Amino acid sequence: MNTPLARSLVVALIAIGLGGPSGATPHTPTDDQTVVATLPGTTAARRQARQLARQVHALGTSPAALPAALQLARAAIDRFRRDGDPREIGVARAALTPWWTQAAPPPAVRLLRASILQTQHDFGPALTDLDALIASPQAPLPLQAQAELIRLALLQAQGRLEDARLGCERLGSARYATLGDSVQLPAAVCAAELASLMGDEGRGARELAALAAKVTPQSDPGTAAWLALVQGELAERRGDPAALGLFERALQLQPEAYTRAALADWLLDRQRHAEVLRLSDIPLEDLPDSLLLRRAIALKRLGDPRAAAAADLLGQRLDATRERGDTTHRREQARYLLELRGQPQAALPLALANWAVQKEPADARLLLDCANAAGQPQAARDVLRHLRVYHQRDVRLTAALAAPAPTPAPVPER
Numbered sequence: 001m002n003t004p005l006a007r008s009l010v011v012a013l014i015a016i017g018l019g020g021p022s023g024a025t026p027h028t029p030t031d032d033q034t035v036v037a038t039l040p041g042t043t044a045a046r047r048q049a050r051q052l053a054r055q056v057h058a059l060g061t062s063p064a065a066l067p068a069a070l071q072l073a074r075a076a077i078d079r080f081r082r083d084g085d086p087r088e089i090g091v092a093r094a095a096l097t098p099w100w101t102q103a104a105p106p107p108a109v110r111l112l113r114a115s116i117l118q119t120q121h122d123f124g125p126a127l128t129d130l131d132a133l134i135a136s137p138q139a140p141l142p143l144q145a146q147a148e149l150i151r152l153a154l155l156q157a158q159g160r161l162e163d164a165r166l167g168c169e170r171l172g173s174a175r176y177a178t179l180g181d182s183v184q185l186p187a188a189v190c191a192a193e194l195a196s197l198m199g200d201e202g203r204g205a206r207e208l209a210a211l212a213a214k215v216t217p218q219s220d221p222g223t224a225a226w227l228a229l230v231q232g233e234l235a236e237r238r239g240d241p242a243a244l245g246l247f248e249r250a251l252q253l254q255p256e257a258y259t260r261a262a263l264a265d266w267l268l269d270r271q272r273h274a275e276v277l278r279l280s281d282i283p284l285e286d287l288p289d290s291l292l293l294r295r296a297i298a299l300k301r302l303g304d305p306r307a308a309a310a311a312d313l314l315g316q317r318l319d320a321t322r323e324r325g326d327t328t329h330r331r332e333q334a335r336y337l338l339e340l341r342g343q344p345q346a347a348l349p350l351a352l353a354n355w356a357v358q359k360e361p362a363d364a365r366l367l368l369d370c371a372n373a374a375g376q377p378q379a380a381r382d383v384l385r386h387l388r389v390y391h392q393r394d395v396r397l398t399a400a401l402a403a404p405a406p407t408p409a410p411v412p413e414r
Helices: 004-014 032-036 043-059 063-083 087-095 107-119 123-135 141-157 161-171 174-179 181-197 201-212 221-238 242-253 257-269 273-279 289-301 307-323 330-340 344-357 361-373 377-390 395-402
Strands: none
Touching: 063 087, 063 107, 063 257, 087 107, 107 123, 107 141, 123 141, 141 161, 141 174, 141 181, 161 181, 174 181, 181 201, 181 221, 201 221, 221 242, 221 257, 221 395, 242 257, 257 273, 257 289, 273 289, 289 307, 289 330, 307 330, 330 344, 330 361, 344 361, 344 377, 361 377, 361 395
C-alpha cells in the first residue's frame, strides 16, 4: 500500500507512516542474530538493534520489555520507510513477538501491529485492531488519532474513498481538536487529497497549496516533504509539469525509496531514461525492488546490455517472494512480466489479483495496460466502473484508454 497518506503515517507513528517494496520478503526473524544479519546500516546501528533485540527476548512480556520492543519496532519501520526493505517489517514484527498473538495487547503494540498488518496487505485484521483502538477508553487520544490516520490510508488504498472521506471528517472533528496541528494538518491534507481523487482536482490543488504554504522545510522537513509528494502526485494525475519540481523537492527534503520511484515513473513516462539511471545509480544488489524494476525498464528502453542482468536479478527476487507465499508484490510482478518479459497474458491475472486488493491510480493503470496488451480490454471493466463512480480524472489513464500501448519486447535472458 503506497498512498502518500500511508507514508505520512509512518512519520506520525515514528514520532510510524506504505511503502515501497524491496528486494526481499518481509521474513520474521527468530533470534537476535537473524534480526540484523542482512540489514543495511552502520555497525553502530546494527549493534544497537542487536542489544535491543536481546532485551526484548530476555524480558519476554514483562512491562519492562515494552519500551525496548517499541523502540526496536519503530526504528525498523522507519528504516523500511527510508530504504524500502521489507525485511525491516520482519524485524518490527519480531520485536513484538511476545504480544503478537494477544487478542488485546497494549495499545502501542496494537497500533504497530495494525501498521505491520497493513503493510503486509492483511487489511481485515488491521482494521479490527484499528477499530478496537479507536473505540477503546484505555487508548490515549493521540494514539487513537494515529489509528484513525492508518485506517484512512487503508481505506484509501482499498478504493473505499467515501468511507475514507467520512473518516477524514471524524479526524478533523472536535474529538481530536485538543491535539492541534499534529492531527488537524493530516486531516486537512487527507480531505484535500480525497477531493482530488473524487472529481474535484481544483479544490484539492488549492487546499494543498494553502497547507504547504504554512509549513517550512526548516521547521518541519518531514511534513514539507510529504506535502510536496502529495502535490506532485496530484500534478502528475492532472498532467501538470510542475510535478517534476514537487517530486524533486520531496526527494531533497526526505530521500525515501517511494519518492524516488515516483520520480522515476514520471521520468519513464517522458522517455527521460538516462535520468532514471542517475536516480538509481548504486549496485543492483543494493536497490530495492521498486527501483530495480524502474532501472531495468530504463536500461531496456535504452537498448543497454546491462538490462538483462537487472531483469534477471529482479526475476530471481520475485520468484523467491512468490515461493514464500508473499502476495504483496503482485504489482511489481505484473509490471515485470509486462514490461520486461513481454508476457501480458501472464501479467494480467496478477494485475487483476492486485486490483482486488488495492485500487490506487497506479493499480488502475497497471490493469488497463495489462488488459489492453493481452487483447482483453474487458478484463479492466471494473477500473472503468471505479473511475465513473468517483469521477476520477487522470491523464495517464485517459491515455491508456485512448491509445493502448503495444506489448513491450522482452529483455533477452542471460
